[in-house]
Amino acid sequence: MNNKPNTQSSKIPQIKLHSKNLSRAVLPILWFIVLSDAYVDIQPVAQPTKTVSRRITRKSPADSAASSEGDTTTIGSLTVPTVGIGTISWSSSKLISIENKELEEVVAYAHGSDAAFFDTAERYGSHVKTALGVGYGETEKLTSKLLKRAIAGDASRTTKNIKPVVATKFTPTPWRTSAQSVVDACEKSCTNLGVDQIDLYQIHMPDIVHPLRFMGIDESKDSIYWDGLAECYHRGLVKNVGVCNYGPTLVERCQEALARRGVPLASNQVTYSLLGRRNGSQETVDKCKDLGVKVLACYPFAMGLLTGKYSNGVTDSSVKHFDDSLEQSKKTSLEMKDLNLYANGDGITVPKGGVAPLLTAIASIAEKRNKSISQVSLNYIVSKGIVPIPGCRSVSQVEDNIGAMGWRLTELEVAMLELEADKLGFQFDGAGFKRTSEKFVGYGIERFRLD
Numbered sequence: 110m111n112n113k114p115n116t117q118s119s120k121i122p123q124i125k126l127h128s129k130n131l132s133r134a135v136l137p138i139l140w141f142i143v144l145s146d147a148y149v150d151i152q153p154v155a156q157p158t159k160t161v162s163r164r165i166t167r168k169s170p171a172d173s174a175a176s177s178e179g180d181t182t183t184i185g186s187l188t189v190p191t192v193g194i195g196t197i198s199w200s201s202s203k204l205i206s207i208e209n210k211e212l213e214e215v216v217a218y219a220h221g222s223d224a225a226f227f228d229t230a231e232r233y234g235s236h237v238k239t240a241l242g243v244g245y246g247e248t249e250k251l252t253s254k255l256l257k258r259a260i261a262g263d264a265s266r267t268t269k270n271i272k273p274v275v276a277t278k279f280t281p282t283p284w285r286t287s288a289q290s291v292v293d294a295c296e297k298s299c300t301n302l303g304v305d306q307i308d309l310y311q312i313h314m315p316d317i318v319h320p321l322r323f324m325g326i327d328e329s330k331d332s333i334y335w336d337g338l339a340e341c342y343h344r345g346l347v348k349n350v351g352v353c354n355y356g357p358t359l360v361e362r363c364q365e366a367l368a369r370r371g372v373p374l375a376s377n378q379v380t381y382s383l384l385g386r387r388n389g390s391q392e393t394v395d396k397c398k399d400l401g402v403k404v405l406a407c408y409p410f411a412m413g414l415l416t417g418k419y420s421n422g423v424t425d426s427s428v429k430h431f432d433d434s435l436e437q438s439k440k441t442s443l444e445m446k447d448l449n450l451y452a453n454g455d456g457i458t459v460p461k462g463g464v465a466p467l468l469t470a471i472a473s474i475a476e477k478r479n480k481s482i483s484q485v486s487l488n489y490i491v492s493k494g495i496v497p498i499p500g501c502r503s504v505s506q507v508e509d510n511i512g513a514m515g516w517r518l519t520e521l522e523v524a525m526l527e528l529e530a531d532k533l534g535f536q537f538d539g540a541g542f543k544r545t546s547e548k549f550v551g552y553g554i555e556r557f558r559l560d
Contacts, residue, residue: 215502288334
């Protein structure tokens, strides 16, 4: 994409900046350059250079579709929108049948807006059912059912820019001990999704669930699972294969192992956001770029912290976000305790003010570009060449996320946001039992590192 400065900025040179080289002494000056009319960068979809209203207005489906049109990237052989849709919280609203009216509207809207890239997993679904071992595949089935309805309901539309894409995941468990177990799970996911070939089949995490480790039984099955991925690929069950939560060392080993069997590694999904670039995340992104492996980002909003939903008095309420469904998301008391700590700080583990300084910086750019805080937070990830996978449960969330497409932050804006994030002195590591570097399993907590 060609980024051309407008007439007001044509005499100002484009400079490449890296946050680590920026002095805090010049921070106010650089922010003035970013936010003043002296520097306005016109991106793929032009933004107005005149002063804009702080009010973020809700766009119609047609407007949203127009803003996402043509803003795509590739994952292996797939062409996908630059922002995906996470389904980790999706489940049926019925006890017996698999139905959810609200999610049906989400899928229909995404499909009609050329934003139908869904990331799911065999283990996603109702927490109660999954905990009892009977919920596996529910979200796959639900996603498939709703997507087929959306396609049928949009049959009059003869041309589409991109085809719907659904990615799913294989879950490593102690009882899955062979390559065939991966093939069996893949075939089951094909049935759940109602397809002959899965677009992108991922290993959900490294093999860390070892309940008998205390007895010395701790042999990794990662390489066995890689053989299983290769077998799925060669049998034609999947179009592309990927992994999740793999650090630089493991992702390179996996790519080498798959290459020996003639299988390309398409993707690696890791935690990444303005609040989550440490603990190996940035190093993993850099390694994946070197290897030609596309990075997908989970926790792009840091569980809502980067939408401004937990921070009061930071910005004018009209510029925060217009998605009231974000306010209605359910969190446990433990999660809320941790999120409020991040948001406001305690002066001990998190400095007083929490994420407020970063949100203020994001809001300044949001106001300038007539975007929401959420959209700027997502576009930061897109501008880094990464595909964010925010969770969505309402049309308004999808609509807001689509508004993060069709434009890019400038290199200067990216550098300034990273500097503000680094100045906080802490990063997002998850909340409650939802952690970015550990999994809560039946017998306790298993931890892993991106190294």
